[in-house]
Structures are given as C-alpha cells and as structure tokens.
Amino acid sequence: MSESGLGRVETQLVVLFDGDDELVLESGARLTHVEVAYETYGTLDADGANAVYVCHALTGDAHAAGHHGDPARRGWWDNLIGPGRPLDTDRFFVVCANVLGGCRGTTGPASPDPATGEPYGLRFPQLAVGDLVQVHRALVRRLGIGRLLGAIGGSLGGMQVLQWALDHPGELAGGLVVAASARLSPQNIAFSAVAREAIMRDPDFAGGDYYGNARRPDHGLALARMIGHITYLSEESMRARFGRRIQDAAAPRRGFEVDFEVESYLRYQGESFVERFDANTYLYLTRAMDYFDPFGDAVATARKLAAMDTRFLVLSFDSDWRFSTEHAREIVRALEGGRVAVSFRELSAPHGHDSFLMPVPEYHRTVAGFLERLAVEAAVAPLVAGGG
Amino acid sequence: MRPDLNLVAALVGRDARVLDLGCGDGALLEQLITRQGCTGHGIERSIEGFHACIARGVPVSQGDLERELGELPSDAYDWAVLSLTLQAVRHPARVLVEMRRVAPRRIISLPNFGHWRLRAELALRGRMPSSRALPYSWHETPNIHLCTLRDFELLVAESDQVVERRVLLDGSGRPAGRTARLEPNLLATGAVYVLRDAAPTETVSSG
Numbered sequence: 001m002s003e004s005g006l007g008r009v010e011t012q013l014v015v016l017f018d019g020d021d022e023l024v025l026e027s028g029a030r031l032t033h034v035e036v037a038y039e040t041y042g043t044l045d046a047d048g049a050n051a052v053y054v055c056h057a058l059t060g061d062a063h064a065a066g067h068h069g070d071p072a073r074r075g076w077w078d079n080l081i082g083p084g085r086p087l088d089t090d091r092f093f094v095v096c097a098n099v100l101g102g103c104r105g106t107t108g109p110a111s112p113d114p115a116t117g118e119p120y121g122l123r124f125p126q127l128a129v130g131d132l133v134q135v136h137r138a139l140v141r142r143l144g145i146g147r148l149l150g151a152i153g154g155s156l157g158g159m160q161v162l163q164w165a166l167d168h169p170g171e172l173a174g175g176l177v178v179a180a181s182a183r184l185s186p187q188n189i190a191f192s193a194v195a196r197e198a199i200m201r202d203p204d205f206a207g208g209d210y211y212g213n214a215r216r217p218d219h220g221l222a223l224a225r226m227i228g229h230i231t232y233l234s235e236e237s238m239r240a241r242f243g244r245r246i247q248d249a250a251a252p253r254r255g256f257e258v259d260f261e262v263e264s265y266l267r268y269q270g271e272s273f274v275e276r277f278d279a280n281t282y283l284y285l286t287r288a289m290d291y292f293d294p295f296g297d298a299v300a301t302a303r304k305l306a307a308m309d310t311r312f313l314v315l316s317f318d319s320d321w322r323f324s325t326e327h328a329r330e331i332v333r334a335l336e337g338g339r340v341a342v343s344f345r346e347l348s349a350p351h352g353h354d355s356f357l358m359p360v361p362e363y364h365r366t367v368a369g370f371l372e373r374l375a376v377e378a379a380v381a382p383l384v385a386g387g388g
Numbered sequence: 389m390r391p392d393l394n395l396v397a398a399l400v401g402r403d404a405r406v407l408d409l410g411c412g413d414g415a416l417l418e419q420l421i422t423r424q425g426c427t428g429h430g431i432e433r434s435i436e437g438f439h440a441c442i443a444r445g446v447p448v449s450q451g452d453l454e455r456e457l458g459e460l461p462s463d464a465y466d467w468a469v470l471s472l473t474l475q476a477v478r479h480p481a482r483v484l485v486e487m488r489r490v491a492p493r494r495i496i497s498l499p500n501f502g503h504w505r506l507r508a509e510l511a512l513r514g515r516m517p518s519s520r521a522l523p524y525s526w527h528e529t530p531n532i533h534l535c536t537l538r539d540f541e542l543l544v545a546e547s548d549q550v551v552e553r554r555v556l557l558d559g560s561g562r563p564a565g566r567t568a569r570l571e572p573n574l575l576a577t578g579a580v581y582v583l584r585d586a587a588p589t590e591t592v593s594s595g
Contacts, residue, residue, distance in 0.1 A: 311447070329459055332449070337461035339405065339427055343442060345450040362435070369442040377445060 005074065005082040006066030006089060011037050011105060016138040019114075023100075023134065029125035033114050036139055037062045037105025038097035041081060042089035048146040049378050052087055052371065053136060054096035055153030055160040058228070058285050059277060061104035064096040065089075079359040086368035087152070091375065095143065099160075100135045101127045101285055103278035110211060110278045121280060122208035127288045129156075133164045137171070149374050150174035152367070154356035155323065156285065159292050162331065165310035166294050166301075172310045174374040176367060179320055179356040181327035182334060183293045188322065191231050192286040195224035199279045208280050221279040222270030229269050234319035234352030238262060295334045305338025312342040313370040315363065317355035319348075343370070389415045391561040392497050395580055396469055399495055399553070400426065404466040407490060409453050409483075410473035412437050414446035421446065429465075431456045454478060457486045465491040472521070472578070474498050474540075475531040484547050488585065493552070497580040502536030502573040520559060521578060538573045544583060553582040 017023040017034035024030050039062045044051060054064050054077065065081035067074050077096075081087040087094050098106035101124070109124035140148065151161045151172050158180025165175045181188070199205060202220030210216045233241075242262040246252055249259070258264045295301045312335055316328035325346045335342040347363050349355035355363070389397075393416045400406055403425045408417050411430025414437070420426035430448040432438050441448035449456045454477055468491035470483070475498060477483050487494045499521040506517035516526040524531065535543075544551060556564040556576035568575040 311445075313442075333459060333461055336429060337464055339464075341427070341447040342429075343448050345438065365439065366442065369439055373443060373445050 005078055005085070006041055007071075008069065009039055009041065009063070009066035009075070010068070011039050011062050013037055013105060014139070014142060016135060016142060023131075023138075025125055025131045025134075026128040027126055031107065031125070033111075034100065034107045034135060034138075035105075035111075036097050036100075036107070036135060037102075038095060038139055039063060039066075039075075040096075040143070041065055041094040042092050044093040044143070044145065048144055049149060050091065050375070051093045051095060051140070051143075051145040051148050053140065053148050053151040054081070054087070054094060055132075055136070055151060055157035055164075056096060056099065057153070057155035057157045058282075058289070059225075059273070060098075060157070061102065062096050062098040062106075063104075065094070076357065079357075080364065080367070086364045086371065088368075088371075092149065092371070093145070095139065095145075097136060097139050099132045099156075099285070101132070101281055101288070103281040104276070106135070108278065109208070109280035109284060119209070119211040121211070122283075124280070124284065127284050129159050129163045129288055129292050129294075130167055132160055132288070133167065136160065136164065137168065140171075148172050149378055150176060150371060152176035152178070153180070154178040155180055155353065156289055159289065159294075163292075163294050165308060165312070166304045169304075169307040169309055173378060174370065175310045175312045176315075176370060177312060177328075177331060178315045178367075179317055179323050179328075179353055180314075180331070181292075181323045182295050182331045183327075184290055185327075189290050191227060191322075192290055195227050196283055196286060198223035198227065199282060202279075205279065208283075210279075216274070217279045218274040221274050221277065221282060222267075224279075224282055225273040225277075226266045226270045229266060231322045232353040234321065234350060236319060237351050237354075240350065241265075295330075301334065302338065305335065305340055308338065308340050310340070311374070312340060313366070314342060314344045315356075315366065316346045317349045317352070317360075317363075318346055319350050320353045320355060322353040389419065390471075392557060392578070392580060393419075393471060395555060395557075395563065396471060396495050396497070397424065399580070399582060400424065400467050400469070402426070405464070407431075407460065407465040407468045409457060409468065409470045409487070410476075411441065411446070411448060414441035414444045414448060416469070416471070417441070417446045418444045429460075454483060454486075457483065457490070460490050462489050463492070467491055467493050467495060469495045471495075471497050472499065475534045477533065480533050480535075481543060481547065484543070484549070484583075488547075488549065492584060494549075494583040495580060496540075496583060497557070497578060498535070498537075498540060499578040500537045500573065500576050501534040502538060503577055504574050507574075519577070521561075536573055537576065537579055540581070544581070548586045549583045550586045551581055552584050555580045 022030045063075045064077040065075040098104040101108045109120045113120045153161045158177035161175045199220035202217035204215040205217040245261040247261045247264040316325040332344045349360040406428040408430045417428040438450040468487040509517035556568045557578040558564040559577045
C-alpha cells in the first residue's frame with residue numbers, strides 16, 4: 001500500500017441544471033440553477049467503465065482525497081482513496097461531489113435564488129435523498145461515464161447509494177453501503193431534532209436569513225455539531241481518547257468552564273465546524289435523512305427490487321450506536337427478500353459511527369475485495385455496443 | 389469441489405434460489421450461480437471463507453450460522469443447504485425448524501456416528517472415535533452434536549418432515565455402493581438427505 005497517497009487535487013465547478021433544463025425535485029419544486037463542486041481522481045477508461053462514485057455523509061464535501069496545497073491536510077476519505085488503496089486510483093476513476101443543499105460549492109440554501117438574487121435561506125426547497133442522487137446522475141452523464149462500476153458511501157452517503165440503485169436500475173454494477181440506515185430510528189430523529197432546535201433557537205438564526213448579518217447562528221450550529229459528534233463516537237473510543245483527564249491544569253478547577261479534556265475536544269469540534277459549514281445546510285440535510293424510507297412502500301419496493309441489477313455490500317461496525325448493525329440488517333433483509341445479491345458483514349472497530357472513516361484493515365480489505373470482483377466482472381462483460 | 393457438494397449441486401438442479409448455511413469458500417454456490425443459473429446466498433463464520441466468497445462473487449453474510457439464519461426472510465429460497473455442519477451447531481432441532489421457515493426443501497448432509505469403524509474404535513479401544521470426516525480429538529472438536537443416521541431420521545420424523553430422498557456416502561464422500569444399503573446405520577460413512585414437509589394429514593369431517 002502506498003504511503004504517500006494522492007498529490008494535489010482541485011475542486012471543480014460545473015453547472016448541471018439551468019433555465020433550459022431545470023432540476024425537478026421529488027416535492028415538485030424546481031431549481032433553475034444548480035452548480036456542483038466535485039473532484040475526480042484517476043483516469044476514466046476509454047469505455048468509461050472504471051468509475052466509482054463516492055457519496056459523502058452529512059458534513060462531508062467534494063474533497064475526499066489528496067490535498068489542496070498542504071500535504072498534511074488531506075481529504076476526508078484519503079485513507080481509502082489513492083494509488084494502491086482500496087479505491088485504487090491507478091485503476092479506478094473516482095468521483096466525489098458536494099451534495100445538493102450542501103455548502104461546500106454546490107447549490108444550497110446559501111446560494112442566491114435566481115429569482116431574487118438574494119440567498120435562498122429557508123426558501124430553499126425541502127430535499128429528499130433521491131434529489132441528491134439526481135444531481136449525482138447528472139454529473140455522471142456530464143463526465144461521460146457509462147454504467148458505474150460502483151457507488152460507495154457511509155452514513156448519509158450509503159443512503160444515497162441505496163436510493164440510487166433502487167430508483168435507477170442499470171446504473172450501478174455495485175453498491176457499497178457502509179454504516180448506513182434505510183430508516184432512522186426515533187432515537188436518531190430525536191438527536192437530529194435537538195441539533196436543529198439548537199440552530200433555530202439561536203438568536204442570530206434570524207429565520208434562516210443571516211447571510212448578510214454580522215452574526216450567524218454559530219452557537220447553535222456548534223452545539224448541533226457537538227451533539228452530533230457525541231453520537232459518532234463510542235463510549236469506548238471516548239474513554240480511550242480522553243479518559244477523565246483534565247485539560248490545561250494539574251487539578252480540577254471545579255467550576256463550570258471547560259475542565260475535562262472531552263469538553264475541550266467537543267468545544268473545538270463545534271468551533272471549527274462553524275468555520276466550514278452552513279447552519280441551513282445542516283437543517284436541510286438532517287431533515288432529508290429523517291424522512292428517508294426507501295423500503296417504506298412495500299408494493300413499490302417489490303417492483304424496484306425486481307428490476308434491480310446492483311450487487312450490494314452492506315457493512316456495519318459493532319461499536320456504532322448511531323446506525324447500529326440492526327440498521328444494516330434491515331437493509332440486508334429487504335434486499336435479500338427481493339432476491340438482490342447482497343453480502344453483509346459486521347466489522348469490529350472501536351470508533352463508533354466514525355469507524356467508516358477509519359483505516360480499519362478488515363474493513364478496507366473487504367471493500368477492496370468487493371471492488372476487485374466488480375472489476376473482474378466488468379472486464380469479462382462484453383463492451384458497450386457501439387451502435388449496431 | 390468436495391464430492392458430496394457435487395451431489396448437492398445435482399440435487400438442486402437449475403434456476404433455483406439457494407441458501408447455503410456454512411458455505412465455506414463458496415465453491416458450491418459459485419457452481420450453482422455460474423453453471424446452473426441459480427441465485428444464492430451463503431452464511432459463513434470464518435473470515436477467510438467470507439473473503440473467498442467475495443472474490444468468487446458469491447453473496448455471503450459473515451457470522452454465526454444460527455444467528456444469521458434467524459435474520460433471513462421467510463420462504464425466500466427454494467432450497468436451504470446444510471453440508472456436514474448440523475453436528476457443529478448449538479441447537480440442531482432449532483436449525484431444522486428455521487430451515488423449514490426459509491425454504492420448502494432442505495438438503496442436509498451429515499457424518500454417521502453409527503458407522504462400524506467408529507463403533508469399533510469406542511468398543512475395542514475405549515477411545516473417542518475419529519475418522520476422515522471427524523478428524524478432531526474430543527476436547528477440541530467443533531462437532532458437539534454428533535448423531536447416527538437413525539438418530540437424525542428420528543428427529544426428522546418428530547419435526548413433521550419427511551425424507552424425500554437419501555443418498556448414502558462412502559468414506560470419500562461419494563455415493564456408497566450397494567452393500568451400504570443393507571445396513572446403512574452401520575455401513576454408510578454419512579448421508580445426504582432431501583427433506584420436505586410432511587403432507588398435512590387429511591381431516592375427515594364427521595357429520
């Protein structure tokens with residue numbers, strides 16, 4: 001395995017929908033200008049058959065691997081993507097885009113509404129996971145990719161992969177769904193509700209129209225991040241990382257300021273998060289997750305599963321209590337019941353929900369093995385017919 | 389492929405939906421999928437077996453057979469296969485019930501602990517028997533529920549199932565010669581059974 005990883009990469013921008021070709025959302029709402037920030041790694045084969053699409057999670061962005069100038073600051077999935085890594089950029093053409101509704105270059109609530117020139121704020125339409133997928137598909141078409149060898153995602157990313165395969169048969173040879181869920185539990189929704197409350201009750205939230213203001217709902221967004229972050233870690237990983245150690249002092253100060261190391265860490269997570277993330281995006285994307293229920297309609301599910309030709313790998317982590325193995329099993333049961341080829345494994349890793357971002361050897365080996373098999377099958381399949 | 393698995397593949401036939409419990413490296417399922425037009429799913433405990441299945445393109449769940457079997461949807465398969473594994477599960481009777489839940493026809497193969505060699509080893513040497521099919525010593529064997537063919541057939545009868553077909557095996561795992569049929573519980577090294585539900589008994593209304 002290469003130690004160095006990818007070198008310098010750049011985020012690119014492309015307009016995928018405009019007035020002539022509007023994006024119609026599941027709600028029926030229309031967006032007349034959709035710009036997407038994306039990155040690609042590796043080279044697309046002549047027949048466009050070696051592409052792997054990476055779907056990011058709630059707070060991710062297009063910058064999945066490599067660096068933007070400082071080799072020490074690398075993309076969020078750099079340990080998985082690069083030469084000799086499971087998403088081997090010497091073989092595969094890897095694409096990652098910031099999702100619709102995002103705040104890292106792709107059109108979202110902070111973008112100007114073409115009708116008014118002012119930022120959308122809460123006038124941005126409600127999003128479904130399927131809407132995010134529609135924009136991914138437009139990017140895939142624009143890049144000249146045929147059938148995707150695979151799509152992979154953790155958490156919200158895995159939800160996009162699942163939705164994609166269900167709604168658009170023929171487009172994904174493989175779907176890799178990691179630490180994801182087909183339906184949030186009441187506990188998941190409860191955490192997400194508290195995070196949204198923290199944002200919307202911030203006096204600086206201003207009904208979502210804070211973009212021109214001197215103050216943004218930073219306290220609320222930081223609090224939302226702190227709550228979220230607790231659910232991403234496991235009790236064990238917190239104990240190992242912080243214990244009950246005291247920050248910057250020999251003895252507990254016994255006041256209400258930050259004293260324990262874990263408090264300091266959470267505060268740092270919150271404060272650094274507001275530098276790069278938009279509160280309205282947090283609202284829209286968590287809401288899309290709350291309503292996600294791709295197997296909810298039994299009749300439609302049966303029809304979609306019967307048409308599906310995607311082979312799945314579903315992975316969970318034993319220390320993940322945000323999307324526990326039970327969530328993964330629900331996905332496996334639904335796919336298996338619909339006679340879809342699905343492999344499943346619960347991996348052992350101590351990092352909680354965040355395990356999907358960690359270089360867990362057996363996890364990476366499983367992803368690499370599954371992709372390898374997809375590549376073998378794609379190579380033996382006949383080439384796409386050239387016309388007749 | 390193991391000779392007894394060739395036999396299983398022949399019994400399953402074409403275009404079936406197959407669950408292989410304890411599928412090992414996925415060799416049986418690969419053959420069924422690639423050569424016999426079947427779809428399938430395996431359950432395998434060992435990590436190396438799991439990776440071998442992934443490399444072959446065989447859908448597989450990694451984990452404990454009894455746990456994973458309980459997770460699968462009902463009536464999702466045409467066949468459930470359990471090859472030389474029943475003796476290693478914690479609750480054999482419960483596994484038979486679960487296999488009925490997921491598939492109308494089941495194939496179960498097992499080593500025969502009533503084979504004369506094993507009986508002789510215990511009777512004459514006074515030692516726990518071992519054989520090619522049962523190579524472990526008593527303290528490290530995963531085979532915690534060994535039985536004879538007669539024992540197994542009694543359990544089948546008690547669980548409202550019938551033996552649709554029985555193929556006796558010799559020491560190499562191939563179909564045994566004619567002699568074994570004279571006294572299977574003494575002469576066969578093992579057997580492959582095809583099980584299905586007993587036909588519901590006809591109730592005659594009185595009146």
